[in-house]
Amino acid sequence: MEKAKREVHFSLKWGKLDIIVTLLTLLIGIFLSVFVFFMPVEEGSLVSVYYNGDELISLPLRDESVNDPRYIILFKGEITSEYDDEYKTEYKFADCSLLIEDLIIEIDNGGITIVKETSPNHICSAQGTISRPNIPLTCAPNYVMVIIHSAAISDNPEIPV
Amino acid sequence: MKSSSIKRLATLAMFLALAVLLNYAENLLPMIVPVPGVKLGLANTMNLIILYYYGRRDYFAIGLLRVLLMAVMFTGVVSYAFFLSLTGFLLSSLVVIGLSYIKKLSIFSLSVASAIFHGIGQICCAILLYWTNDGSSIYLFTYLPILIVSGAITGVLIAYLSYLIITRLNKTSLFRDIN
Numbered sequence: 001m002e003k004a005k006r007e008v009h010f011s012l013k014w015g016k017l018d019i020i021v022t023l024l025t026l027l028i029g030i031f032l033s034v035f036v037f038f039m040p041v042e043e044g045s046l047v048s049v050y051y052n053g054d055e056l057i058s059l060p061l062r063d064e065s066v067n068d069p070r071y072i073i074l075f076k077g078e079i080t081s082e083y084d085d086e087y088k089t090e091y092k093f094a095d096c097s098l099l100i101e102d103l104i105i106e107i108d109n110g111g112i113t114i115v116k117e118t119s120p121n122h123i124c125s126a127q128g129t130i131s132r133p134n135i136p137l138t139c140a141p142n143y144v145m146v147i148i149h150s151a152a153i154s155d156n157p158e159i160p161v
Numbered sequence: 162m163k164s165s166s167i168k169r170l171a172t173l174a175m176f177l178a179l180a181v182l183l184n185y186a187e188n189l190l191p192m193i194v195p196v197p198g199v200k201l202g203l204a205n206t207m208n209l210i211i212l213y214y215y216g217r218r219d220y221f222a223i224g225l226l227r228v229l230l231m232a233v234m235f236t237g238v239v240s241y242a243f244f245l246s247l248t249g250f251l252l253s254s255l256v257v258i259g260l261s262y263i264k265k266l267s268i269f270s271l272s273v274a275s276a277i278f279h280g281i282g283q284i285c286c287a288i289l290l291y292w293t294n295d296g297s298s299i300y301l302f303t304y305l306p307i308l309i310v311s312g313a314i315t316g317v318l319i320a321y322l323s324y325l326i327i328t329r330l331n332k333t334s335l336f337r338d339i340n
Contacts, residue, residue, distance in 0.1 A: 032306035127197075
């Protein structure tokens with residue numbers, strides 16, 4: 001039987017060029033990591049919550065007039081009092097129909113955390129707390145993104161309850 | 162249909178099924194690094210094996226079919242997960258296909274490039290999907306350094322796994338008629 005020729009011929013062995021490519025990639029990644037995560041930045045001042053591309057609310061990260069923790073609750077359907085005992089909040093949003101289930105964001109001591117959500121592997125809450133500005137906390141399965149802005153003041157600080 | 166064509170079709174179907182299975186199994190595993198987009202990419206072993214034995218066209222076709230099958234079976238075709246996965250696959254496969262013409266590059270470099278550009282593709286797609294009026298979604302690029310570092314590590318691991326599989330497959334009769 002006639003043998004078919006392989007169209008692509010690449011080596012299976014770890015060569016000098018592979019070492020250079022891998023090390024270079026790692027160096028670029030580490031350099032960018034230092035730049036993004038370790039460089040001193042202005043302290044974040046405003047937390048913005050986005051749902052399906054729309055900004056739902058912007059709140060000061062630290063607010064002397066209220067006690068932390070503060071919670072923002074996004075309801076899949078109508079607003080209920082289900083979480084009132086556990087999560088004291090005045091920031092509630094109804095009809096976020098793209099959510100898998102209700103989602104709760106905590107603002108505490110200069111950091112933001114998604115404390116309650118439903119997603120595969122709980123990727124949203126597993127990200128933990130973010131306190132540095134301009135690094136988003138994303139929850140793709142629920143179409144939610146939370147970000148700490150460094151200085152800008154939102155034009156839409158509406159707080160519907 | 163010639164027997165070699167049937168064998169080719171059956172083998173590619175087997176690799177596709179394995180790729181879907183690995184993709185699904187990986188989603189069941191707990192995350193080591195809790196950052197969106199960081200994953201081992203076990204299904205890519207099947208893609209690299211297909212690229213090695215069957216070439217660029219089948220590599221692209223089977224990869225695309227895997228993404229579509231995963232969407233149809235699990236995430237839904239109109240979902241963020243599907244678009245993220247599709248964009249990541251399209252960018253990474255185009256880069257790998259391009260790099261595969263450079264004969265000095267081995268399976269390791271191709272795998273690293275695939276992992277990194279999959280992440281870049283997903284970030285670009287996420288920025289568009291999450292697009293906000295104030296452009297805040299552009300900050301998703303801050304995930305890039307983590308995806309580059311993890312891509313380099315997982316790329317090498319997946320390449321090594323593919324290398325082990327290919328060296329064993331070369332000893333079997335399955336690919337004896339492919340030079």
